[in-house]
Amino acid sequence: MNQQTQYTITELAREFEVTPRAIRFYEDQGLLAPTREGSSGLRRVYSPRDRTRLKLTLRGKRLGFTLSEIRVLLDLYDSPTGTVSQLHAFLDTIAAHRKVLEQQLEDLNATLAELDQYEQQGRALLSASAEKRARKSKAA
Structure with missing residues (x-):
């Protein structure tokens, strides 16, 4: 994959085979922090940092970590x-x-x-x- 500097929710959902709703849930849980663009600020824009955090979140879930454990590990990673x-x-x-x-x-x-x-x-x-x-x- 090319080294983008920004990702849309659709691109990340497709890449990691999750729903946009799941990505929004992880955002609500404080695991992702996209910037907002557009006149109303509704368009989410994800950075390479968000992409990495999503990847690590999904890996943590597969390993059975809770979201709070994943948050601690991500904060340590950052x-x-x-x-x-x-x-x-x-x-x-x-x-x-x-x-x-x-x-x-x-x-x-x-x-x-x-x-x-x-x-x-x-x-x-x-x-x-x-x-x-x-x-x-x-x-x-």
């Missing part, structure tokens, strides 16, 4: 890099997210184990029922 406090904040956000994902994984594994148990019980009941029918038909 800040001058290299400060110890920023790196600690970044690592704290990732650690908190990792903890949530590990708990979700534990919950999913427990649920899968329960489902396996119920499936085995159901198959055993079907098998016992089939054997009972087979005995009845032999006896008749």
